[in-house]
Amino acid sequence: MTGNAFTRRGFLGLSASAAAAFGLAACTGTGGASTQNSAPATKDMRMFTYEGDETIGLLKTQVKNWDATADMTTTVDSLPGSGAAQYPDKLRTELLGGKGPDLWRIWGGQIGSPFATAKQAADLAPYYEKFGWGDRINENAVAGMTFDGVKSGVPFLVAAVGAWTNQELFAKAKIDNPPTSYAELEEANDRLLAAGITPLGTGGKYGWHIMRLFEYLLESTAGPELHDKLLVGAESWDRPEVVEAFTRFKKWQDKKWIPEGALGLDPSDIEPAFVQGKTAYTIAGTWVEAAFIVPSKKPASDFSTFLLPTDQSVVRHSGFVEGYMINANSGNKDKAAELIDFIVKPETQKALQNTSSTVTGAEPEKSKLPLSAEWAEINKTSPFYTIQDQAFPKKQADQYFTVQSDILQGKITPAESAKQMQEIISAWVQK
């Protein structure tokens, strides 16, 4: 063996080890278990959000207005499109990298919870007191961003999820009024299909969009009390009401009431497709009006919205909370709180076209956003249940989405689906 051979072998070995080590190093975060110290205060702040192209401009304008009065420069970064599937990962990576944003937008419930329990998000109790947010912001929404008794977020949006319809397509199918019972909804689906129209627009990629259909079906078969208990694992999922909900879920696909191959469709394509008239209705929140209907230049009268009928004495709808958290390690916590206070002022909320604001006095104007204004009225009488991807931790939510996927593909029966759900939820609750 020559010296040269030794060197080359060493080099090749080292290269192979380097490639492997690079894989390992790149795969995982490091230094995440470091101590948490606040950075020094600066004149620069960074806000991280997931606003889409439709609304990011409005937010940037408002932040710029605040910057001018606060002598600050705030950068607004956005990661739109994937919903809760990817944004929290990016946020987490930034926080672990030590360059996390000073404040960020996040969903409540189990999506925002890990940031609070890991103490990456600051305890905002002092700011609640200073700015009087508790008096100005919807109490239920504040509860959605309170984790283990700690107010870790300031909710500015409490979204109500219901049916949004294309009036022209409903008229084409000779449906004059929105369905008032589940049976009428099924009948409407049949009529739409007979008229050559795909009834419900939904997409199964990521799981959370098609979940809106199943959670509605579960609300209608289980009723409010049992549904709430199921969501926290206080009752077994292995029961007839859940089996019936899964049976109906499968029926929606078998009867072609949802698009062909819905499981593979991207949710970000669903609402634009609905506004374009490719599906008769979709299950969504008031953002549809501000983000899709208004920019499409179509008149609001081309669309309608209604509370999905559950056949229960109290007709509830799915809902979720979104708000802002402040980085516990930020040196600009006070300034970030000031910015949030500016954002949750009614006039700012109106300027942001937040159609589901948690703030009193920021209700949508009927002349500008008539459909969203309808929901402001519906919200007064219809309570909401926690949307399921906020009710479960991400891992359990993904396991639940796998059950959805399996039943729609006919790999498991409704009874087996209910059993599997019970296994998933009981394992989570026991942990």
Place this chain on the structure above:
Amino acid sequence: MTALTTALARTEPVAWRKPKRHGGLSAWLFAVPALAVYVVFLVYPALTSLWFSFTDWDGLSPTYNVVGLDNYAAVVQDPVVATAAKNNLVWTVVTLTVPVVMGLALAILLNGKVRGKPILRLIFYTPAVLPLVSIASIWGWLYNPQYGAINEFLRLIGLDALAQPWLGQDSTALAAVMVPAIWLRTGFPMLLYLAALQGIPKELYEAATVDGATRWQQFLFVTMPSLKPAHYIVIALSLIDSFKVFDLIYAMTYGGPGTTTQVMGTWMYANVFQYYNAGYGTAIAVVITVVAIVVSIPYVLSQTREHSR
């Protein structure tokens, strides 16, 4: 004295030559900057990750507990890991062999007398330079079950029965993601093979022709042996590319439907970054790394033998 000086003069170089065989201290000194980068950015993070694989760290909290080999035991029992490992194997075999064979075939074709060679090369190589996320979006639209070009085409030619929800069902999802992978990875081996083909002396083919070799025999006994160095590099790079599959799966199916298209990389990512289960996720990463090392050993050995000749 003169004899002694001469003797010393003769022996001194011998005494100095031995340490110089390995470069001596000065070689290490020159290597220090690179080694420092290597240690700081690769070795240290890798060892830290290895350490986290023995903990229950959630990936966010400042504290964690040491759990020994529990994460590795969980990896063995995890049904999704079994699915992911199988998918990795299938992915590696398919996206290694098909693009390499197609790349070789295209290279041979373009090495002959073909009109518009530069344009054809550009067409075949262009997918390789497109961003993967763009490719995922493009193919996602092509695969759309209702309005996608693939199903529309099938319906147009009367093959309605073959129109499928390609990404929305277990039976076709993985294969559907492999198609764009093959599409984008054929250009690279084609370019390498093309360069290697142009380096084969024409005299070899002339001699083979004189000896009465058929075209197939010329390919087998002249072309293929001459392409041996190119084979090594193409197969090694394709293997590495196949093994680290992540982006296309993540962007096109997100590991779904359900967990059908999960691969080790995406499942590791899900655990570390989404499920706040960093300890378990890093254990998966360690397993991936060990497998990568084992797989790369034959290549390293073959290259070592090749260079020591």
